[in-house]
Amino acid sequence: MAYNLLAGKRGIITGALDENSIAWKVALRAKEEGATFTLTNAPVAMRMGKINELAAHCNTEVIGADATVVEDIENLYTKSMELLGGKIDFVLHSIGMSPNVRKGKDYGDLNYDWLQKTLDISAVSFHKMLQVAEKLDALNEYGSVLGLTYIAAQRTFPDYSDMAQAKALLESIARSYGERYGRLKKVRVNTISQSPTKTTAGMGVGGFDAFFDYADLMSPLGNASAEACADYCITLFSDLTKSVTMQNLFHDGGFSSMGISPAVVERLSK
Numbered sequence: 001m002a003y004n005l006l007a008g009k010r011g012i013i014t015g016a017l018d019e020n021s022i023a024w025k026v027a028l029r030a031k032e033e034g035a036t037f038t039l040t041n042a043p044v045a046m047r048m049g050k051i052n053e054l055a056a057h058c059n060t061e062v063i064g065a066d067a068t069v070v071e072d073i074e075n076l077y078t079k080s081m082e083l084l085g086g087k088i089d090f091v092l093h094s095i096g097m098s099p100n101v102r103k104g105k106d107y108g109d110l111n112y113d114w115l116q117k118t119l120d121i122s123a124v125s126f127h128k129m130l131q132v133a134e135k136l137d138a139l140n141e142y143g144s145v146l147g148l149t150y151i152a153a154q155r156t157f158p159d160y161s162d163m164a165q166a167k168a169l170l171e172s173i174a175r176s177y178g179e180r181y182g183r184l185k186k187v188r189v190n191t192i193s194q195s196p197t198k199t200t201a202g203m204g205v206g207g208f209d210a211f212f213d214y215a216d217l218m219s220p221l222g223n224a225s226a227e228a229c230a231d232y233c234i235t236l237f238s239d240l241t242k243s244v245t246m247q248n249l250f251h252d253g254g255f256s257s258m259g260i261s262p263a264v265v266e267r268l269s270k
């Protein structure tokens, strides 16, 4: 169901690779809610993924940008404002990648050049998107900038490896930049901490199926789906959450508040 929550709003949505991507679902919901927006991804993902299909469906354009490259981000904001006809109201940062995870490096044998890449792609890029937006004065008052994170920032999930450090940094940037941007321009900055979700990035983590099932058994509401995550993103882009900023918001069916669940007790008692 659509509520017209984003009527008249302009946005930028990063990270839609294919129809499983959380960003893909956010784009579909943002369109339903009346927003106009541009899509972006790294040039390599644009060649491999299906983002052009999504752009055609959403009647919009794709602007290639490597989120680690400041000039690309400058171009992204400038072109988006031109195409959409004004300043931006919402930005989704839906970007994550660890070469150490992808190449199966053990946490006790990290490649430190790759660690730098993990942090740059998955966390520092969030700062870059905020800093460029501020310098170009690209966001409207009460604009909303959102990053996606995972509870491995607070608790240890061994296979998540150096992505845990990236997510801790991402969440910290949301707080620090949220303070600054709120004070300067009333812009909101938050992260949503999402349940394990079956996407390319998610399933790239070793043991994904096990921790997907474990989280599902632990959560009273079960794992939150990508579609439900998109709904939550829409509320945070809307005017209904104008005083929410500098928060890490768990969207996980209750997982983050659980110790153990009857379902897990039952499973382990067998």
Ligand SMILES: NC(=O)c1ccc[n+]([C@@H]2O[C@H](COP(=O)([O-])OP(=O)(O)OC[C@H]3O[C@@H](n4cnc5c(N)ncnc54)[C@H](O)[C@@H]3O)[C@@H](O)[C@H]2O)c1
Pocket (backbone or CB within 6 Å): 014, 015, 016, 017, 018, 020, 021, 022, 023, 041, 042, 045, 065, 066, 067, 068, 093, 094, 095, 096, 097, 121, 148, 149, 150, 193, 194, 195, 196, 197, 198, 199, 200, 201, 202, 203
């Ligand atoms: N899938 C999960 O279980 C899960 C859970 C919690 C949080 N998240 C987070 O959600 C976000 C979206 O991931 P997803 O699960 O939808 O997977 P996904 O693989 O569909 O999306 C990740 C995106 O990051 C993009 N990307 C990688 N390097 C980039 C770069 N240099 N510049 C620009 N874009 C780049 C990829 O092209 C891809 O589109 C990530 O931050 C991820 O960590 C995912």
